[in-house]
Amino acid sequence: MGSEGIGQNREKLSGLKYQFLKGQFDKMITTFDPNTIQPAALMYHCRQPTIQDRNVSHIFPRHTKSNLPVVARGEGVYLYDQSGKAYFDGSGGAAVSCLGHGDTDVTEAIKTQLDSIAFAHTSFFTSDPAEQLADKLITHAPKGIDRVYLVSGGSEAMEAALKLARQYFVEIDQPQRRHIIARKQSYHGNTLGALATGGNEWRRAPFAPMLVETTHISPCFEYRGKRAEETTLDYGLRIANELETEIQRLGEDSVIAFVAEPVVGATAGAVPAVQGYLKRIREICDQYGVLLILDEVMCGMGRTGTLFASEQDDVVPDIVAIAKGLGAGYQPIGAMLCSAAIYKAIENGSGFFQHGHTYIGHPVASAAALAVLTKLTDGGLVERCAMMGDKLNDALQHAFGQHPNIGDIRGRGLFRALEFVEDRSTKTPFAPDRAVHKSLKKECFEAGLICYPMGGTIDGRSGDHILLAPPFIMEDAHIDEIVSKLQIAINRVL
Numbered sequence: 001m002g003s004e005g006i007g008q009n010r011e012k013l014s015g016l017k018y019q020f021l022k023g024q025f026d027k028m029i030t031t032f033d034p035n036t037i038q039p040a041a042l043m044y045h046c047r048q049p050t051i052q053d054r055n056v057s058h059i060f061p062r063h064t065k066s067n068l069p070v071v072a073r074g075e076g077v078y079l080y081d082q083s084g085k086a087y088f089d090g091s092g093g094a095a096v097s098c099l100g101h102g103d104t105d106v107t108e109a110i111k112t113q114l115d116s117i118a119f120a121h122t123s124f125f126t127s128d129p130a131e132q133l134a135d136k137l138i139t140h141a142p143k144g145i146d147r148v149y150l151v152s153g154g155s156e157a158m159e160a161a162l163k164l165a166r167q168y169f170v171e172i173d174q175p176q177r178r179h180i181i182a183r184k185q186s187y188h189g190n191t192l193g194a195l196a197t198g199g200n201e202w203r204r205a206p207f208a209p210m211l212v213e214t215t216h217i218s219p220c221f222e223y224r225g226k227r228a229e230e231t232t233l234d235y236g237l238r239i240a241n242e243l244e245t246e247i248q249r250l251g252e253d254s255v256i257a258f259v260a261e262p263v264v265g266a267t268a269g270a271v272p273a274v275q276g277y278l279k280r281i282r283e284i285c286d287q288y289g290v291l292l293i294l295d296e297v298m299c300g301m302g303r304t305g306t307l308f309a310s311e312q313d314d315v316v317p318d319i320v321a322i323a324k325g326l327g328a329g330y331q332p333i334g335a336m337l338c339s340a341a342i343y344k345a346i347e348n349g350s351g352f353f354q355h356g357h358t359y360i361g362h363p364v365a366s367a368a369a370l371a372v373l374t375k376l377t378d379g380g381l382v383e384r385c386a387m388m389g390d391k392l393n394d395a396l397q398h399a400f401g402q403h404p405n406i407g408d409i410r411g412r413g414l415f416r417a418l419e420f421v422e423d424r425s426t427k428t429p430f431a432p433d434r435a436v437h438k439s440l441k442k443e444c445f446e447a448g449l450i451c452y453p454m455g456g457t458i459d460g461r462s463g464d465h466i467l468l469a470p471p472f473i474m475e476d477a478h479i480d481e482i483v484s485k486l487q488i489a490i491n492r493v494l
Contacts, residue, residue: 074102076101077100077471077473079101088481089470089471090469090482091468092471093450096325098302098381100472100473105371109367110364110367110368113367117363118363119362119364121358122360127363129370132370137337141308146338147337147340147342148337149164149335149360150335150366151323151357151360155190157336158297160355161321161338162180162194162197162259164319164338165180165256165291167355172345176254177253177255180197180214180215181215181255182214182258184216185199185267187261188295190203192212200460215246215250217245218242220240220277223407223410224458236276240280243258252288257293259293259294261309262299265298265467267454269410270417272410278313279314282316292317293320294315294317296309296321296322298415302325302385302413304389304411304413305414306382307376307382308320308322322335325372327369327372331364331369386413388474389412392416392482396416399483404424407419407421407427415467417467418465420436420466432461435464436455440453447488452466
């Protein structure tokens with residue numbers, strides 16, 4: 001390596017200083033002994049490799065065999081890698097980037113807050129951004145929702161929801177309630193409590209000995225579950241009534257909560273509840289004193305065309321979890337919202353929610369989320385999402401509605417999915433070892449389209465789908481781009 005590294009900066013140094021440093025560096029090289037050199041001196045011997053020339057990364061990636069490009073910048077609906085290639089962000093990451101990339105209003109809100117106060121622990125202070133964000137969320141929340149608990153993401157929001165539900169019953173002298181009921185093939189986060197609640201067996205299996213007991217009823221999945229002789233309404237009621245059966249089996253006074261996504265996201269692919277399903281679920285919960293927890297981490301914050309997905313089902317939860325679109329990717333943030341009745345039980349009981357994280361109510365994250373929420377509500381982007389979602393659905397139906405290997409096109413708003421099948425008439429899925437979803441992701445990415453693929457759509461093992469969740473700011477031309485790039489990928493894979 002010699003003295004060239006210093007020589008590159010010689011224009012910034014006086015001639016005398018340069019000669020001195022060069023001499024010291026060359027002396028160090030000639031006297032280098034790896035057995036005796038001190039850590040501070042070692043810094044002079046070792047040049048820090050750049051991303052471009054290093055062969056080894058110290059990042060622990062999602063998959064150890066992945067070889068990912070390095071993202072360089074984002075602008076609007078596009079991400080760009082270091083070679084300059086553009087990728088249309090057709091899934092918003094994981095239904096996160098509802099505002100796209102580089103929104104100056106949000107970045108300015110972050111910068112302004114950083115100039116004021118970056119962090120203050122919530123055991124000592126509240127902050128204006130957190131208070132204003134909570135106020136705005138409650139203004140637009142379902143009737144009866146009254147309090148906001150700010151966290152750093154979706155799994156944290158769900159953990160807080162589950163623990164609050166349990167503590168609520170302890171506070172009102174019903175400590176015997178201990179069971180959580182959720183649905184098969186559901187996903188509610190990766191932390192242990194949320195993972196136990198989820199019904200995706202592939203995710204649960206390695207950690208099964210560590211998970212608390214949770215029972216799971218059938219999902220509301222019309223394409224896969226409705227019988228030929230049933231109406232949609234009859235199907236929804238039949239599936240919803242499984243909850244009552246399970247409550248009775250476990251013990252009518254032993255169940256804490258029922259947990260569900262109004263529109264199932266990652267594991268099944270934008271599967272909305274059918275008409276009447278969630279209303280019947282609400283009735284059953286009320287009958288047996290069971291809390292209704294709705295997980296809107298992926299489907300909430302305007303993604304389905306209303307700020308809260310449950311609005312379209314005319315159902316009010318007791319607790320709701322949000323994240324992803326709340327921060328739109330500009331800051332990591334999530335929230336657990338609860339009813340006034342639940343909050344009062346804590347307030348009038350112990351007064352203390354036995355939960356917490358270091359970064360809850362983070363001022364900078366709250367400032368970012370407030371800017372995002374303002375654009376979603378006051379800025380009309382939720383309504384735009386609904387409008388653009390209808391256009392996207394029409395385009396997908398026109399292009400792929402009769403494709404022999406696409407069994408279902410579904411979703412709400414800009415939350416859409418295509419389910420792939422080997423035989424459209426019988427709904428037979430492709431063999432799992434073919435990994436169609438992975439091949440589609442690869443070819444879409446090659447074509448410059450980011451989508452969110454998943455295997456195991458049906459039962460955690462069989463079935464393939466891709467999820468689309470583009471930014472709400474997309475234009476009509478971007479719909480054509482999504483369809484054309486999907487066509488390229490599908491033609492290559494199928």
